[in-house]
Amino acid sequence: MSASRVLAGVLASVALVGACSGEDGTGGNAPIAPSLDQELTELLAAEGVKPVEKPAAQDPGLVKLGQLLFFEKELSGRRNIACSTCHHPLLGSADGQSQSRGQGATGLGPQRVHGPKSLFLARNTLSIWNRGVKGWDTMFWDGRLAGNPTDGYISPAGDATPQEFSNALAAFFIIPITPGEEMRGFQGELDVNGNPNEIGDLTDADFAQIWPLVVARAMAIPEYRDALLAAFPGTTEADINVVHLAEAVGAFMTDAFTALDTPFDRYLAGNHGALSDAQKRGAMLFYGRANCGSCHSGSLQTDFGFHNIAAPQVGTGKGEEAPLDYGRGRITLKEEDRFKFRTPSLRNTELEGPWMHNGAYAHLEDAVRHHLDPEAFLKAYNDKQVEPELWGTYQNSEETRKTLLASLDPMLKVEGAPLTDAEVADLMAFLSALTDPASLNQLYLIPDSVPSGLPVDD
Ligand code: HEC
Ligand code: HEC
Incomplete structure (x- = not known):
């Protein structure tokens, strides 16, 4: 080996040693620029950006029930709209519209068109990704629903707000079913089959009267009644209330829309x-x-x-x-x-x-x-x-x-x-x-049918 080759080898190993000791800050002769990863890792640590703790696995029976309820138009006054209409798995868990066209409109996402009396909701539909992560206690663009099991929950329903929810995501269910333009429908309007809409006679503020009517819609369908009683052992038919439906829909949303493998x-x-x-x-x-x-x-x-x-x-x-x-x-x-x-x-x-x-x-x-x-x-x-x-x-x-x-x-x-x-x-x-x-194609989340037999395609 020539002398110059040996010298080159020695220099290379010196450089290597320098790089290693530079990394833990213990020396090295010349300052060596930190790598992008080193800088970014330090910045993320300084900013408290840490791996997110995934929510606990949800009960499979509750998830399955929640999935059906999420796609179930029977829960809307005129049997014409479901949570999935606005939070669709193929539309980023939202609806692709600047503002959502509410009940009475037809079609899905950007193809949705107004009916004779349908209205726009006042805001852009929020996505529901990762809302089941611990610490996500504040809901809505303006935070009007919030809470957790320790501090309790506040919502537009005021003192009527039930307090038994697992998290704010589950609690959310009690709100969209109530406004006339969103899911409840208006007085005097018939449902899609020409039947009266018994929930439409109430007003937006009648939260505590609306919830039992929505629960009754589900309980009138044997498949839901059985699934609810099975999901909450020890409950009787009379015990089932809006919190049970909410817990099921919350479990489904957590299971389906946790997206933490980016x-x-x-x-x-x-x-x-x-x-x-x-x-x-x-x-x-x-x-x-x-x-x-x-x-x-x-x-x-x-x-x-x-x-x-x-x-x-x-x-x-x-x-x-x-x-x-x-x-x-x-x-x-x-x-x-x-x-x-x-x-x-x-x-x-x-x-x-x-x-x-x-x-x-x-x-x-x-x-x-x-x-x-x-x-x-x-x-x-x-x-x-x-x-x-x-x-x-x-x-x-x-x-x-x-x-x-x-x-x-x-x-x-x-x-x-x-x-x-x-x-x-x-x-x-x-x-x-x-x-x-994994969020790019969630076609598998759409059930083939729901127990009411109502359509699931919009
Ligand atoms: C002062 C706080 C603040 C800072 C700083 C800020 N944002 Fe925002 N950002 C918001 C708020 C609040 C909104 C929603 C505003 C609204 O809808 O009226 C928003 C909306 C967004 C949206 C739209 C998200 C959606 O779901 O509609 C994106 C994307 C975004 N910000 C990216 C950024 C980026 C990138 C930066 C840095 C260049 C940034 N933001 C800096 C507060 C902030
Ligand atoms: C007609 C469309 C529509 C329907 C139906 C609908 N939503 Fe929404 N959803 C929205 C809009 C719009 C917002 C944002 C409203 C706001 O912040 O003022 C929202 C917000 C939410 C949020 C809050 C997310 C966050 O980050 O704060 C959750 C959770 C949610 N919806 C779940 C549901 C569930 C569950 C149902 C069925 C019971 C449902 N939605 C039915 C349009 C809809």
Whole structure:
């Protein structure tokens, strides 16, 4: 071996030793740049981004029952709409509309069309991915249902809210079955078979009267009655109430829509090959310089808090303030909470457009770029991207823009230079790492039929 070959070999091993000792910070002569993985691992640790604890396995009998109830139109006043109509397994557990067309409309997702009396729901349908994860205690864009077994539950039903739920996800069931435009139907309207709708005679506020009527619908079908009694040993027919149905639907949603096997989860579990370099750079920006992680914090990308990012005020709006939507401000009645909405989790976000509380953006990249310059996006916003019936509803006055921007959340800031297009592309790559491949095709979740015999295809 020549002397120079030997020297080269020695130098190489010195470099190797340097790299190893540099990693644990114990020395090495020259500083060696940390690898992207090293930087990202440190950033994630500093930001408290850890592997997510999967929910406990659900009781298979309860899951099966919950699945049928989730697809069951018998639970709606006019027997024309089910949870699955708006939270469809093939539509990212939502419905692909900017705002959902409620009971009385027909068809599924973007093909859904209004009937003579159907209305839009006031907000974009939330996806239901990972809502069974422990700690997910706050529901709705404005947080109006919340709780856990220790602290109890609050909901729009006020004092009538039952308290026996396993989690907020199960508790949720008590709400969509009650509004006239959503599932209950209105007074005097017949059901799809021409029979009276006994639930439609009540009003939205009659929660405690509506629930037993919905339970009675299920209990009148022997298959549900038997499955409910079997799923809750020790109960009699008279004991079965809305909480039992809710627990079943909650168990199904947890079982079916937990989506925690994404490239990002694999990375968090230590597989550094699970993310591409672009995704890693995107994660560095997300939890670092672009400051997304200050609101979209932790492993589920939400602080469960409420923020105003000045999303375009488009669509129906909500309540007395319509066509505006005060969001969290409607619940707390505080002026400083106006236009705040719960930070959405970004898990599977690619699959559940349109985006924002009212589905203002039809393209995910626009929803992201909006954060980087809300004022410019408000000025340039084109409402042709929402449902055609809602064209022309964009509140474009300078006054509205000013009001929205006046209370813009200060955490909406990028440190240093504005993001380049290449950096935005990296952010988008990171968002794609939050998609669980298993969620891409959930056709298997749709039952062939439900006990009422009503259709399951929309
Ligand atoms: C007509 C469409 C429609 C139907 C039917 C419907 N939902 Fe929803 N769902 C929505 C919309 C819209 C929202 C968001 C409303 C808001 O935040 O104001 C939502 C929100 C939710 C959420 C909250 C998720 C979160 O992150 O806070 C859950 C859970 C849910 N629905 C479950 C159900 C269940 C269970 C049923 C059946 C009993 C059901 N939905 C029926 C449209 C619908
Ligand atoms: C000040 C808190 C805050 C910061 C910082 C923030 N977001 Fe958001 N983000 C929100 C809120 C709140 C919404 C929902 C607003 C609405 O619907 O009116 C949202 C919506 C979104 C949506 C649409 C999700 C959906 O389901 O509709 C995406 C995507 C998103 N943010 C990505 C990002 C990215 C990427 C960054 C960093 C560049 C970021 N956000 C920074 C609070 C924040």
